[in-house]
Amino acid sequence: MIVKLLKEERQKRMLAPEDASDEDNDDSDKPSTKGLRSISGDTLVDSFSLEEEPRTKKGWVDEILERRNENNSGSEADDSFGDSETAEDDSDEEGSDEDGDEVKPLMEMSVEIPYVAAICARQWILRTRTQFCEIIKDPEISSWPSSKTLFLLRLWSMIFPCFDFRHVVMTPAILLMCEYLMRCPIVCMDTYITPRSMASVLLTMIETLHGYVNIYEGFSSFPEMFLPISMLLLEVAQQENLPHVLQDKFKNVAQLIKTKASAYHKLRRPLLMRKQKPMAIKMLNPNFENFVKGRDYDADREWVEKRKLQKQVKHEAKGAACELRKDTFFSLEVKEKERTL
Numbered sequence: 001m002i003v004k005l006l007k008e009e010r011q012k013r014m015l016a017p018e019d020a021s022d023e024d025n026d027d028s029d030k031p032s033t034k035g036l037r038s039i040s041g042d043t044l045v046d047s048f049s050l051e052e053e054p055r056t057k058k059g060w061v062d063e064i065l066e067r068r069n070e071n072n073s074g075s076e077a078d079d080s081f082g083d084s085e086t087a088e089d090d091s092d093e094e095g096s097d098e099d100g101d102e103v104k105p106l107m108e109m110s111v112e113i114p115y116v117a118a119i120c121a122r123q124w125i126l127r128t129r130t131q132f133c134e135i136i137k138d139p140e141i142s143s144w145p146s147s148k149t150l151f152l153l154r155l156w157s158m159i160f161p162c163f164d165f166r167h168v169v170m171t172p173a174i175l176l177m178c179e180y181l182m183r184c185p186i187v188c189m190d191t192y193i194t195p196r197s198m199a200s201v202l203l204t205m206i207e208t209l210h211g212y213v214n215i216y217e218g219f220s221s222f223p224e225m226f227l228p229i230s231m232l233l234l235e236v237a238q239q240e241n242l243p244h245v246l247q248d249k250f251k252n253v254a255q256l257i258k259t260k261a262s263a264y265h266k267l268r269r270p271l272l273m274r275k276q277k278p279m280a281i282k283m284l285n286p287n288f289e290n291f292v293k294g295r296d297y298d299a300d301r302e303w304v305e306k307r308k309l310q311k312q313v314k315h316e317a318k319g320a321a322c323e324l325r326k327d328t329f330f331s332l333e334v335k336e337k338e339r340t341l
Contacts, residue, residue, distance in 0.1 A: 103155065110159045121156055121169045129176055136183060143184050153177065199243060206233075206249050213257060223261035230257040 110117040128149065136143040145153075153173055160169045209229070216222055230253075236242065237250035296304045 103158075106155065107159055117159065118169050121160075122172065124152070125169075125172045125176055129179070132176075132179070139185070142187070145180055199246060202236075202242075202246055203249070206246070206253055209233075210253050210256070213253065213260070217260050220264065223264050226257045227261050230254040230261075233257075 132143060135141055153176075156169060156173055160167060162170050164170065213226060216225065219225070233250045233254040237247045237254070239247075242250075296307070298304050
């Protein structure tokens with residue numbers, strides 16, 4: 001129950017009003033010793049909710065900001081002794097560094113407070129999806145996402161894991177991106193398909209293909225898989241409108257495929273028939289012979305003769321026993337006749 005109440009309070013703080021009242025604006029003009037604390041943590045989008053809170057101890061975010069201010073002040077002091085052109089170049093470099101420095105604290109804070117970061121991201125996704133459903137009803141208004149939305153999706157892909165089967169932030173974000181691609185109509189092809197976009201697609205394709213070449217180089221069927229692709233790459237590289245950088249990349253990948261395929265061809269030897277003497281085909285025709293009843297067809301003739309003799313001995317023994325029985329019966333008859341007389 002306590003955990004549920006804490007979650008409800010956090011949700012209420014997350015949905016704090018964006019616009020401050022006039023009294024707060026008047027008070028904000030006055031200098032105060034109180035610091036500002038972000039309640040929602042939704043610094044990734046337009047809505048900010050600030051609340052005054054006494055703070056006596058500096059946090060690690062303040063330390064990062066102080067170090068950046070010190071670096072900026074030091075670079076400005078060094079640039080004051082230089083020429084104007086070098087000062088302009090340095091200012092451009094500092095601007096790019098500041099953009100990179102703003103991403104690192106956001107990622108560090110998201111690691112420190114992942115629960116709050118996830119809630120902020122989900123609330124923004126819900127609000128963006130609601131606005132998208134309202135905008136797409138009007139065909140005259142472009143419903144494609146803005147650059148800010150794309151940058152936020154890219155930032156969240158760096159903060160949260162993208163390869164989880166189900167994630168509280170990235171799963172809705174991926175669904176939102178799929179909905180953009182599926183439902184947003186393309187009004188004019190020239191607006192979205194520009195030479196730069198086509199070149200970026202070709203660059204992504206050739207880099208992906210180079211990765212697959214490195215992955216499948218250990219397979220024995222590598223030449224059969226990639227040699228047809230290398231021929232297509234050479235045909236595309238001969239296009240005059242293609243930038244020279246892409247032409248070089250296409251030719252390098254095609255040459256890499258040919259080199260690896262030729263190495264496999266050298267390892268292969270032509271098929272040869274097995275060297276052996278010709279063997280006659282075994283004939284399976286039946287061998288017929290005249291069968292005689294009572295004849296023993298055993299191949300061992302000695303055993304046949306022995307068995308024949310045993311059979312004769314057995315027959316003679318039976319005959320002798322029969323003769324003995326006849327003699328005994330005759331002698332008994334003679335004795336009976338003598339008694340009767």
